[in-house]
Amino acid sequence: xxxxxxxxxxxxxxxxxxxxxxxxxxxxxxxxxxxxxxxxxxxxxxxxxxxxxxxxxxxxxxxxxxxxxxxxxxxxxxxxxxxxxxxxxxxxxxxxxxxxxxxxxxxxxxxxxxxxxxxxxxxxxxxxxxxxxxxxxxxxxxxxxxxxxxxxxxxxxxxxxxxxxxxxxxxxxxxxxxxxxxxxxxxxxxxxxxxxxxxxxxxxxxxxxxxxxxxxxxxxxxxxxxxxxxxxxxxxxxxxxxxxxxxxxxxxxxx
Numbered sequence: 001x002x003x004x005x006x007x008x009x010x011x012x013x014x015x016x017x018x019x020x021x022x023x024x025x026x027x028x029x030x031x032x033x034x035x036x037x038x039x040x041x042x043x044x045x046x047x048x049x050x051x052x053x054x055x056x057x058x059x060x061x062x063x064x065x066x067x068x069x070x071x072x073x074x075x076x077x078x079x080x081x082x083x084x085x086x087x088x089x090x091x092x093x094x095x096x097x098x099x100x101x102x103x104x105x106x107x108x109x110x111x112x113x114x115x116x117x118x119x120x121x122x123x124x125x126x127x128x129x130x131x132x133x134x135x136x137x138x139x140x141x142x143x144x145x146x147x148x149x150x151x152x153x154x155x156x157x158x159x160x161x162x163x164x165x166x167x168x169x170x171x172x173x174x175x176x177x178x179x180x181x182x183x184x185x186x187x188x189x190x191x192x193x194x195x196x197x198x199x200x201x202x203x204x205x206x207x208x209x210x211x212x213x214x215x216x217x218x219x220x221x222x223x224x225x226x227x228x229x230x231x232x233x234x235x236x237x238x239x240x241x242x243x244x245x246x247x248x249x250x251x252x253x254x255x
Contacts (some may be wrong), residue, residue, distance in 0.1 A: 029060040030233050034240045037202075041244050045196050045251050051187045052255070073184040075253045081148050095253050097230045099140045099245065102203075105134025106242040113235045116228025121217060131238065135207040140202050149192070152209050192252065197211060199248055202241045 054073040069074055083094070108130040110225035115123035164215065181189035212233050222228045 024229060026091055026229065026233055027236070030236050033103065034236065036159065037240070038244075041195075041199075041247070044191075044198070048191045048195065048251055051185075051191070052251075055185055055187075057208055067183050069182075069185055073188060075255075078149070078183055079145075079253055083144060083147060092253055094141070098138055098145070099249055101134055101141065102138045102245055105131050105138070106239055108134060109235045109238045112230075113232050115254055116222070119135040119223065119228070121220065121223050123227060124217045124222075125214060128210060128217060128231070132207060132210045132214060135210060135238075139200060139207070141202055142196065142203075144194075146193075148175075149189075194249060196252070197242055201242070206234070206238050206241050208239065210211070 009173035052072055056070060057072065067077070078096050080089045080091045081090065081094065084091045108127045110123050110129035112131060116129060176192075183189060213231055216222060217228070217231065222230060
């Protein structure tokens with residue numbers, strides 16, 4: 001004889017009718033994906049931290065620091081440029097702007113999710129559009145940062161430095177690429193490209209998902225379904241991308 005689980009007045013809860021932690025199947029699967037992705041980013045950032053602290057540290061005055069393969073570069077010296085301010089040293093200002101843009105896009109996503117709970121289609125469409133604009137602005141900023149990182153500083157010659165264990169006269173910064181890196185140890189540029197690029201790919205994927213949700217909401221699809229759960233699920237992913245950037249920002253730009 002078949003048995004049926006009974007809780008209160010509800011029957012058949014073990015046949016798929018129960019939602020663990022009151023979360024739908026879709027949201028639960030999104031959480032599983034985000035946890036697995038968190039392990040991937042954790043491994044990459046731990047690797048960066050290990051190589052960062054195993055490299056010789058520059059103990060002199062930061063103002064006198066020059067790029068060398070002997071020392072891990074000081075972030076303020078690498079990320080000091082800002083579009084339109086040629087030759088002006090603005091340490092971490094541009095990456096701070098990038099961080100602000102991404103955080104604000106997370107705020108607009110929260111507003112979109114909240115509007116979905118109220119079944120306010122117009123507000124969902126409005127805030128999703130602002131979230132998309134924020135994501136595109138962040139990707140545009142990252143593209144400029146990569147371009148500047150690859151081409152190098154605007155200073156033609158910075159003097160004599162130690163390169164691969166020997167002195168080089170009139171050393172010039174040409175930036176970094178996949179096969180060369182004149183900022184510091186080879187691992188610095190490799191990890192910068194890989195980790196920030198991996199995160200940028202997540203942001204790009206999130207923008208595509210947001211565009212899809214935007215058009216579906218504008219067409220009234222979720223209103224016909226009677227809920228905006230898809231907005232909430234994509235919102236979880238977008239907040240995760242924002243949180244990961246906080247750690248990337250800390251590891252690469254602050255330490």
